[in-house]
Amino acid sequence: MLKNELFFLTILTITILGLLMVLLVYLSIRKAIDIKNRKTIERYIEKHQSNLFTMITEGGYSRRINPESVLEQKAIEELLSRYSNVLEGDDEKKRLSELATMYLAEYYRKLLKSKRWSQRMNTLYHIEDFNLKLLIKDIYMLTTKKQLSHEELIHTLRILALFQYEYLFDMLTSNFNSFSEFEYRHILVRLEQQQFDQFILHFHKSSPPLQKAILDVISIKREISYLPFLESIFSAYKGEIRIRALKALSVIGYVKNTEPYLELLYSTKWEERMVAAKLIGSLKEVKGISRLIELLHDQTWWVRSQAGQSICQFPNGHQILREVLETSNDTFAKDMAWEWLHKGV
CATH class of the missing domain: 1.25.10 (Leucine-rich Repeat Variant)
Incomplete structure (x- = not known):
């Protein structure tokens, strides 16, 4: 009995060690491939980044840039992503979008059909960043797929909105x-x-x-x-x-007409009093100042705070708050007046 158990334990140990060795070899090979691919991408970037930058900033095209493999397309993608994060001019952004359309549109069209969620999501982010309106129909088709995650659906609809679908x-x-x-x-x-x-x-x-x-x-x-x-x-x-x-x-x-909103300062609902106070402050409607002072004594903190902020928006707001601080017998009103005197707007 003991021999059988030892035999099974030995077989199990050897099997586990074998699996670990296979996994180690797989990870080593995968790491080596990743390093090799990264070097290929870096070489392509180093070779073409100046040409690509010139095309974005000055216009025109270069026959030297013609990505023929997935790795070269990834290199183009990485370069364009770098530039999209720093470009501010409309002309430059337009040229970047045109280059992305030329070099990456078909590549992204295939990735949108990928079974991997991460690939589809990353592709959506790049399509958005590069403003690839050429793919608007492909984006729409994604919304018709049953296996689409909720996050993907919202993102596709946001892109369709960006493209004014x-x-x-x-x-x-x-x-x-x-x-x-x-x-x-x-x-x-x-x-x-x-x-x-x-x-x-x-x-x-x-x-x-x-x-x-x-x-x-x-x-x-x-x-x-x-x-x-x-x-x-x-x-x-x-x-x-x-x-x-x-x-x-x-x-x-x-x-x-400010009258309906002045009346709302007396609403029985604190949310309405608060937002009405915000509006009166934005309008700088002097008819509402006396009521705003009263709202500094409101039982709801949010209303008192908004009243203080709104009073600050008037030219003589700080003077009003100082008078409240000096004359009011309400501790809450005095505290709120003091807070906004020191905070400002």
Whole structure:
């Protein structure tokens, strides 16, 4: 019995050692191949980086640059990635995109069909960085695949938005209508006005997360042309949608009539009082100063803090806060006045 056990243990040990040796040999060979490939890429980069830089900064093309293998395409990709991170001029960015289209478009088209998630994701990032609009149909086709991960789907839609894909509105309102407002916002923020206005026109039919994202994007864009739309949403909606519209108005810093927003300073909802205080500060509406001083005594910290910040935005704001600090009997109001006097705007 003992001999049998020792025999099996010996066989098991030899098998494990054999497997470890095979693994070691495999890793050694893999490492050697990686080192060799890296050297090939480095040589190609060293040979062509000056020519490629000249083509990006001055225009024109060079017959010397003609990547014939995957490694050479990776070298081109690496070079263009380096330059894309530092280029600022529109002409240079356009030339870089043209070169990436010339040398890498077909290579990326194949990688988008890869079974490996990491390869597809890396390819999407490069397509985005190089602005390869030639591949817009390939990007769209990715969204139709069932095995696509959620992260890939969001990224493909963001790229389609960047490329101003004409059917994106239909996709987001019909095929992909269950995203979070955060995900919608990251897609919509890339749209130019003509594409974005489709979502404005159909706002009332949109889901709440999409509605919130639309209002947040308006806040980011700060386009005063959306003022009538925001005021109509403020008047027609209640709850979170109404507050988001109010936030957007406060960021834009302009309204046609301040009276409805002055009344909101007396709202029973602390969120509305807070955002109304922010708007009055942005407008520098002197009619609201007395109420802002009262809101320094509000029971909600967020309201008190916003009231202090808004008061600071008036020319005599610091003087008002000093008077509150010297005359108020409310400890919370005095603390908030002191905080904003020392913080400023």
